[in-house]
Amino acid sequence: xxxxxxxxxxxxxxxxxxxxxxxxxxxxxxxxxxxxxxxxxxxxxxxxxxxxxxxxxxxxxxxxxxxxxxxxxxxxxxxxxxxxxxxxxxxxxxxxxxxxxxxxxxxxxxxxxxxxxxxxxxxxxxxxxxxxxxxxxxxxxxxxxxxxxxxxxxxxxxxxxxxxxxxxxxxxxxxxxxxxxxxxxxxxxxxxxxxxxxxxxxxxxxxxxxxxxxxxxxxxxxxxxxxxxxxxxxxxxxxxxxxxxxxxxxxxxxxxxxxxxxxxxxxxxxxxxxxxxxxxxxxxxxxxxxxxxxxxxxxxxxxxxxxxxxxxxxxxxxxxxxxxxxxxxxxxxxxxxxxxxxxxxxxxxxxxxxxxxxxxxxxxxxxxxxxxxxxxxxxxxxxxxxxxxxxxxxxxxxxxxxxxxxxxxxxxxxxxxxxxxxxxxxxxxxxxxxxxxxxxxxxxxxxxxxxxxxxxxxxxxxxxx
Amino acid sequence: xxxxxxxxxxxxxxxxxxxxxxxxxxxxxxxxxxxxxxxxxxxxxxxxxxxxxxxxxxxxxxxxxxxxxxxxxxxxxxxxxxxxxxxxxxxx
Numbered sequence: 001x002x003x004x005x006x007x008x009x010x011x012x013x014x015x016x017x018x019x020x021x022x023x024x025x026x027x028x029x030x031x032x033x034x035x036x037x038x039x040x041x042x043x044x045x046x047x048x049x050x051x052x053x054x055x056x057x058x059x060x061x062x063x064x065x066x067x068x069x070x071x072x073x074x075x076x077x078x079x080x081x082x083x084x085x086x087x088x089x090x091x092x093x094x095x096x097x098x099x100x101x102x103x104x105x106x107x108x109x110x111x112x113x114x115x116x117x118x119x120x121x122x123x124x125x126x127x128x129x130x131x132x133x134x135x136x137x138x139x140x141x142x143x144x145x146x147x148x149x150x151x152x153x154x155x156x157x158x159x160x161x162x163x164x165x166x167x168x169x170x171x172x173x174x175x176x177x178x179x180x181x182x183x184x185x186x187x188x189x190x191x192x193x194x195x196x197x198x199x200x201x202x203x204x205x206x207x208x209x210x211x212x213x214x215x216x217x218x219x220x221x222x223x224x225x226x227x228x229x230x231x232x233x234x235x236x237x238x239x240x241x242x243x244x245x246x247x248x249x250x251x252x253x254x255x256x257x258x259x260x261x262x263x264x265x266x267x268x269x270x271x272x273x274x275x276x277x278x279x280x281x282x283x284x285x286x287x288x289x290x291x292x293x294x295x296x297x298x299x300x301x302x303x304x305x306x307x308x309x310x311x312x313x314x315x316x317x318x319x320x321x322x323x324x325x326x327x328x329x330x331x332x333x334x335x336x337x338x339x340x341x342x343x344x345x346x347x348x349x350x351x352x353x354x355x356x357x358x359x360x361x362x363x364x365x366x367x368x369x370x371x372x373x374x375x376x377x378x379x380x381x382x383x384x385x386x387x388x389x390x391x392x393x394x395x396x397x398x399x400x401x402x403x404x405x406x407x408x409x410x411x412x413x414x415x416x417x418x419x420x421x422x423x424x425x426x427x428x429x430x431x432x433x434x435x436x437x438x439x440x441x442x443x444x445x446x447x448x449x450x451x452x453x454x455x456x457x458x459x460x461x462x463x464x465x
Numbered sequence: 466x467x468x469x470x471x472x473x474x475x476x477x478x479x480x481x482x483x484x485x486x487x488x489x490x491x492x493x494x495x496x497x498x499x500x501x502x503x504x505x506x507x508x509x510x511x512x513x514x515x516x517x518x519x520x521x522x523x524x525x526x527x528x529x530x531x532x533x534x535x536x537x538x539x540x541x542x543x544x545x546x547x548x549x550x551x552x553x554x555x556x557x
Contacts, residue, residue, distance in 0.1 A: 034548045036480075041545075043557050069556075114557040135549030154547050166510055170530045170543070190531050192505050194476075196557040231556060240503065240535050248505045252468035264466060271466070273556045274476035276505045276529030286502060 001142075002156040004028045005329060006322065007151050009138045009173050010166030011038035011122055012114075014297030014314030017056075019125035019132070021322040023395050027329070029130040030159060031122075031150075031166075034137045043168070044191060044277035045303075045310040046111055046226055046233060047073065050104035051329025051350055052312050058124055062110070069228040074209035078109055079259070080380045081217035087259040088384045092210055111211060111226050122129040131414075140166070141176040141293075148177050148292045162325045162334060163293045163422075166318060168277045171299035172181050179287040179295060185241035187282045187301070189308070192247040193235030194255070195273035200230050202267050214369070215257075218377040220250040222369030231272060237279060239369050247276070252460075279309050283359040285346075289339040294321040302351060305358035306365055313351045320345045360426040367422050375418060382411040416448070473506070476530065478553045483523055483546035487532065489495070495539035499530040500541060508532075528552050 006022040008015045011033030022029040045110040053059045064070050075094040082088045099105050105266075133153075140151035141341035142158050151173075158337035165173025173181040185318040203211075213225035215236075220281060228410035236251055254260060285301040288294065296302065297314030304313065336423050347350050354361070368375050389441045390397070494516050500509040501516070508522045509532060519525070528551055533543030545551065 034545055036549050039557065040553050040555070041557075042552070046557070111554070115469065115555050124527060138478070170534065170545075172544075182539075187533065188534060190503060190529070194471075198504055219495040224556065228556075233556075240499075240531070243502055246502065246505060255468040271471045271476055273478075273554065274471075274473055274505075274527065275530065275554060275557060276527035278529055278531055278534060350499065 001150075001160055002030075004030050004150075004159060004161035006030075006164060006325060007159050007161035008164045008167060009151060010297075010299070011035075011132060011315065012043055012118055012166060012168065012297065013121050013311045014299075014318040015164070015166030016118070016122040016125045017315040018166060018296060018318035018322050019122075019130035020128050021319050021328070023128035023130040025322065025326050027123075027322075027326060027419060028161075030161070031125065031130060031132055032132045032136050032138050032153070033122075033132065036135050037119050038122040038132075038134075039114040039116065042236075042275070042277055043114045043118065044275070044279055046114060046228075047109035047311070048112060048117075049309055049312050050101075050107070052315060053103050054101065055350075056315060058121070062117075062120065064229070067231070068111050069111075069116050069118045071105045071111045071203075071211050071228050072209075073109040073111050073211040073226070074107045076212040076214065077207075077210045079215045079217075080384055081215055081219070081257065081259075082380050082384075083218040083377050084372075085217075085253070085257055086221060087257065088380055089388050091387070094209065098155055104196060108212060109226075111228050113228055134202050136170060141173065148290070162329060164318070164321050164325065165293060165295040165299040166297055166314070167299050169280050169298045171295065173293060174287075174295055174299055177290050177293045179290055179293070183240075183280060183282075183301075186239050187280060188236040189239050189245050189279045189281045191235050191237035191277045191279055192250065192251045193233055193275045193277060194271055195231055195233055195275070196264070196269040196428070197231045197272040198269040200268040201213065202226055203232070206267055208265075215254055215260075216369055216380065217254070218372050218380050220253050220372055222249070222372075222376075223254045232267075232354075235275075235277075237277075239281065239366065242370065261318075279303060279308055279310070281305070281362060284355050287369055288346075289336065289342050291336045291339075291427065292334045293337060294325060294342055295361065296321045302346075302349075304354050306354070306361040313354075316349050316351045317346055319348070319422070324426065342365045357426065357429050360422075360429050361441060364422040364426055367418065378414045382408055382415060385411075468533075477525075477527065478555065479524065480550045481524070481552060483550040485523070486528075486544050486546045487518060487526065487543060488542045489518060490540045490542070491515065491550045493538050495538045495540070497537070499537075500533045503531040505529070505531075531553075 005027035006029045008031035019031040137154045140152040174419045211227040215223040221238040280301045282301045294318035302313040303310040344463045
């Protein structure tokens with residue numbers, strides 16, 4: 001049996017961050033990767049958010065020579081696809097005036113292939129003195145009198161130490177420590193994903209700054225597109241409880257959109273890789289630790305409840321887990337109660353703040369882009385009527401405006417209950433007491449029908465009284 | 466190029482020699498077929514009332530573990546392939 005202070009299962013960004021922090025504290029640390037190198041196994045996150053740059057100094061060193069696949073996601077394109085599989089319109093957005101700091105003012109995400117990023121970040125840990133054991137699957141926890149005291153690899157080799165579970169969505173550490181058997185169907189999403197190759201200059205010319213896209217569709221779950229230096233991902237996801245046909249069937253529907261086919265042609269894109277990922281997507285992390293064990297990143301359910309950003313929360317929880325573990329080891333008390341401080345600490349971070357509104361955030365996502373037939377089928381035409389209806393020469397413009405207003409009004413019976421059920425609770429939660437009065441459903445229902453009646457029915461002619 | 470023309474098997478790199486890493490306990494299986502629906506590679510099949518995993522799943526599986534995760538009857542066992550083997554994702 002080999003003895004360590006900290007034993008980390010998983011060599012992703014969370015595990016590597018934990019390993020680096022632990023080694024820097026002088027703790028004897030080992031971290032395990034089942035692939036031949038970090039980043040070559042199922043790991044789906046490919047977007048680095050600006051909060052990572054704000055909170056982790058190492059990010060200043062991430063340059064294209066270290067990670068050739070890197071591409072700045074300066075702007076995002078939002079395609080709106082109607083129920084006839086026609087792209088009814090799109091909107092491009094970039095960081096807005098209200099964004100407060102760099103690099104968030106310049107880009108939304110930095111996109112990287114994990115096969116490059118994960119080895120890069122793991123090197124900080126090994127440089128700090130942590131031991132990395134690759135091509136090694138950890139299959140069980142080492143127990144003594146029912147308590148976890150370490151891990152066991154596939155060859156039966158035992159490693160004693162405080163265990164940090166950084167082993168992703170299907171976490172052996174969570175299962176064997178009794179923290180979680182399986183996710184419920186509404187706690188985990190299934191994401192099929194293609195990677196396409198494309199010449200960098202084609203991506204530059206055709207997409208420009210728009211290195212991110214979401215395809216909001218009325219027939220499939222919302223599909224994301226992420227551009228890298230010489231290729232891009234196209235994927236989509238939904239909770240396990242949702243699927244009525246193969247996930248690939250839905251992804252292929254996006255690929256086969258006429259618009260998408262044109263995009264593939266002009267980008268000279270070729271399919272390069274097919275991936276299937278599970279992604280935890282929960283409203284609030286729970287059972288994050290037990291005696292001598294802490295779960296971080298996807299293993300603990302720490303992915304952003306609105307958009308499932310995973311790398312940043314994994315790094316934050318990895319760092320905090322080591323702080324807590326180091327103090328507990330020093331104090332000689334790694335009991336479950338002593339580790340409760342892990343929850344107190346992550347709740348105080350930017351990640352914790354996201355989870356404060358986690359239920360409302362994940363519900364609105366579930367009800368909008370992930371509910372194509374129920375919601376997107378009316379949302380897309382309503383939205384397009386609002387932003388695109390006026391560009392039309394079929395009628396006098398004033399008549400068009402009345403037509404548009406009337407048509408939008410037609411969708412209100414569907415839109416209003418949605419707004420009441422999902423949007424108002426979220427807004428009320430975010431603004432807390434300030435908007436309580438404004439958001440009171442009774443007051444709103446008293447006002448809204450009157451406002452609707454005020455929409456003009458007829459227009460008087462010039463000179464008419 | 467339409468999706469049905471993609472050569473799916475050419476889109477996954479793999480280091481062979483993994484041994485079995487998925488299995489089904491037929492006595493526990495309740496025949497709900499959720500594994501059949503969720504598997505992107507259609508590696509779960511049904512013959513009569515019996516659900517089974519195709520023989521060559523080791524050379525086709527994407528290791529997403531959705532079949533294990535979706536099985537409420539806990540009939541499907543899944544453990545990642547031994548270290549250093551199985552799929553290799555170069556553009557993940």
